[in-house]
Amino acid sequence: MLSSALVVSAVSFLSPTAYAKSLHPDFQLMRGGVQQYGDWLVGCDNNAECTMIGFPKRAIMRELDVASKEMAVQISLSGSDDAAPVVELVPFGVDIAGKATAYSSGRFVLNVEYEVAAISIPHGFSRQALLPMEAAAVVKHLQGNKRLTGKALSNNTVIVRFPEAEFNRAFTTMQSRRAQLLKIRADQAIDDLPGELPDGSTMPVAGKLKRIVARETIVSGFVPILAEGRCKNDFMANPRQFHFANGAILWSFECTMAGGLTRTHWDMAPSAVALSAPVDLPEPRDGKVRAGIDGLDGVAFDWDFGILRSYQYLDGREDCGTFRAWGFTASGWQLLERREMPLCKGIASDQWIRTYYLPTEGGGPDE
Known part of the structure; x- marks a missing residue:
């Protein structure tokens, strides 16, 4: 039998001013991107799918045991008009290499007690989605300025901390942003959304674009790339070429920069007999x-899928930064997805907050 369990106590929040900002200094907050409210990060994509993730702040311990573990809470709303909140409890942490890894939840059963009910979470879970009625009750609990705190029943010691500060502001902001996006979608005017699309840009609203797949071919003979001004000593390394089904050719090559850093550069030519030009991705x-x-x-x-992925990590860590994926189509390159995480808290990149998504069809799954 498991020897301990967790319960939740309810207390009023402290003033939001007691919580210092903890975003990574290299992360730029931008309109249309992830925003921070107290313990919570909030973001929506262009399809009105919204997510907020809360992390308990280490700076505010109050009466909590300094050895207590922390647990993130994720609340999401889909893009459907009548979407109900989906709530997930997320253990988090990082290993010494900065790679995301969920900590062991220990030998206990997590009972999140709100008002008169309790939620039982299985031992050793890595991510737990609550049932719809449980999710609604937890949201109501937090909206009532009540705090989730995990305590061991055996000795009433706090062993798990949850996010709390400025929940109502974060949740209201998410609902408001989603309502705005739903109205824009209903009016068929997504192209006019300020801060989402630059002047002159268009985004397909009906149907799906089809990605064009490619194949990698051996580099031989003349390489039509001008590396001057892009590479140290104008020397490029590891050139690769990819032939798309429509005849276009994508080139990649590596440049060593000051300090020994290496970046991959991308050129493209409309055909095998044309000079390549540097690629600008939308x-x-x-x-x-x-x-x-x-x-x-x-x-x-991923040439067989026609998808180019880029992870812009912060400080070389793999648990924070910006992820983008582009697909090559008959209309050129298109941004397929953007996910962001401005806090280095051990959350894997596939769980970062999505702030853009364009469905496509092609040689592989959308990712």
């Missing part, structure tokens, strides 16, 4: 990403 919020001139970090091209 970014509906920011304008463009200069993949040819500036290069990309943490990049991989």
